[in-house]
Amino acid sequence: MIIMSLFFLVLGLSIGSFINVLVYRLRVAESIMGRSFCPHCRNKVAWYDNIPLVSFVLLRFRCRNCKERISWQYPLVEALTGIIFLAIGSKFFSFDDMYSWFLTGYYFFISASLISIVAYDMLYMExxxxxxxxxxxxxxxxxxxxxxxxxxxxxxxxxxxxxxxxxxxxxxxxxxxxxxxxxxxxxxxxxxxxxxxxxxxxxxxxxxxxxxxxxxxxxxxxxxxxxxxxxxxxxxxxxxxxxxxxxxxxxxxxxxxxxxxxxxxxx
Ligand SMILES: [Zn+2]
Structure with missing residues (x-):
């Protein structure tokens, strides 16, 4: 049970990290594939600087390359997605019930979409x-x-x-x-x-x-x-x-x- 909860939390943090990328690239109309880069200096972000929440703290909220401040939006969206995924997993998922797998996956997808919409709306009023x-x-x-x-x-x-x-x-x-x-x-x-x-x-x-x-x-x-x-x-x-x-x-x-x-x- 603890293992599952941890899995949902980490999954949510990673999806949250993806949502940040998605929201930014939707705005500037770039491909959502490809490595993350810093929006200021466009330097590619190394994998060890791209660990949800952890990297922000280690980097003290600044880009390793250009030292520009990283927006609060990034860790906030990650933490929020992590918490919501944990809550969805705890409420809807049951290992023995095949139907609950679909339901949980569905709510994961839906909540990730909703978080993207909220993040985008708050940033760009659209x-x-x-x-x-x-x-x-x-x-x-x-x-x-x-x-x-x-x-x-x-x-x-x-x-x-x-x-x-x-x-x-x-x-x-x-x-x-x-x-x-x-x-x-x-x-x-x-x-x-x-x-x-x-x-x-x-x-x-x-x-x-x-x-x-x-x-x-x-x-x-x-x-x-x-x-x-x-x-x-x-x-x-x-x-x-x-x-x-x-x-x-x-x-x-x-x-x-x-x-x-x-x-x-x-x-
Ligand atoms: Zn930078």
């Missing part, structure tokens, strides 16, 4: 459409496969596919209206496309919990930032991070929260 559409196609395909698993071949009229479609459609309609109505002041069209993916991931009615969490946490953060005068009332916060956080909270805690809530009426 959602990377290629990552979004690949992840959406993947989530949709998995919803169908899940039905195959239940012995219902590619039938639209069953549980997860239908619930995913309903959640996506409802969330998109809501965000699309917000965006149109406010002329993209309250919400960007990027967020409306993002919630299509989130709907397929969590389904209906879980999407309501995810969106409610996103708006609540977003509002609290907004108030805190205004109180500390970091932001003005009219300045925009990127909303994708809150949507993704709400979705992850739903994956991990929806069932527990519902059990607790329903328990209140069954005393």
């Amino acid at each position: 959602i990377p459409s290629i990552v979004l559409w690949v992840a959406t196609a993947f989530a949709l395909a998995f919803n169908f496969l899940f039905d195959i698993e239940k012995g219902q071949l590619l039938s639209f009229a069953n549980g997860l596919t239908l619930s995913g479609l309903a959640a996506s459609a409802a969330a998109f309609a809501f965000f699309f209206s917000l965006s149109k109505f406010s002329k993209e002041k309250w919400m960007g069209m990027g967020d409306a496309y993002l919630v299509i993916l989130l709907g397929f991931i969590v389904g209906w009615p879980e999407i309501l919990f995810a969106l409610f969490s996103a708006f609540s946490i977003g509002a609290i953060c907004g108030i805190i930032l205004i109180l500390f005068k970091k932001k003005k009332m009219e300045s925009q916060l990127p909303f994708a991070p809150f949507l993704v956080l709400g979705t992850l909270l739903t994956l991990f805690f929806y069932q527990a929260v519902m059990d607790w809530y329903l328990g209140l009426f069954n005393l």
Whole structure:
């Protein structure tokens, strides 16, 4: 069990390292293959300087070649991905259950995509459409496969596919209206496309919990930032991070929260 946890953590740290490369190269439209290099001096990074988290500390957050500071984004994304992979592995993986292998792999892929989207959005105030559409196609395909698993071949009229479609459609309609109505002041069209993916991931009615969490946490953060005068009332916060956080909270805690809530009426 400890070995598995360690494996998930290290896998997450490595994927996090890859996400940093992916986000940067998507922006500058370079191939995602090939060795890592320093964005300042473009010197190739040796393997021993490319160990997630460890290298940043050993290098004291500076490039070995040009001594330029390495952005906080790199270790932060790695640590975050490591922690999320560890949490997914602990919650969904069971060695004897073949289905859990697929489910865990699916959530790894989905969470890596979501972290890439958040990192990109926070850096460039834009959602990377290629990552979004690949992840959406993947989530949709998995919803169908899940039905195959239940012995219902590619039938639209069953549980997860239908619930995913309903959640996506409802969330998109809501965000699309917000965006149109406010002329993209309250919400960007990027967020409306993002919630299509989130709907397929969590389904209906879980999407309501995810969106409610996103708006609540977003509002609290907004108030805190205004109180500390970091932001003005009219300045925009990127909303994708809150949507993704709400979705992850739903994956991990929806069932527990519902059990607790329903328990209140069954005393
Ligand atoms: Zn450098």
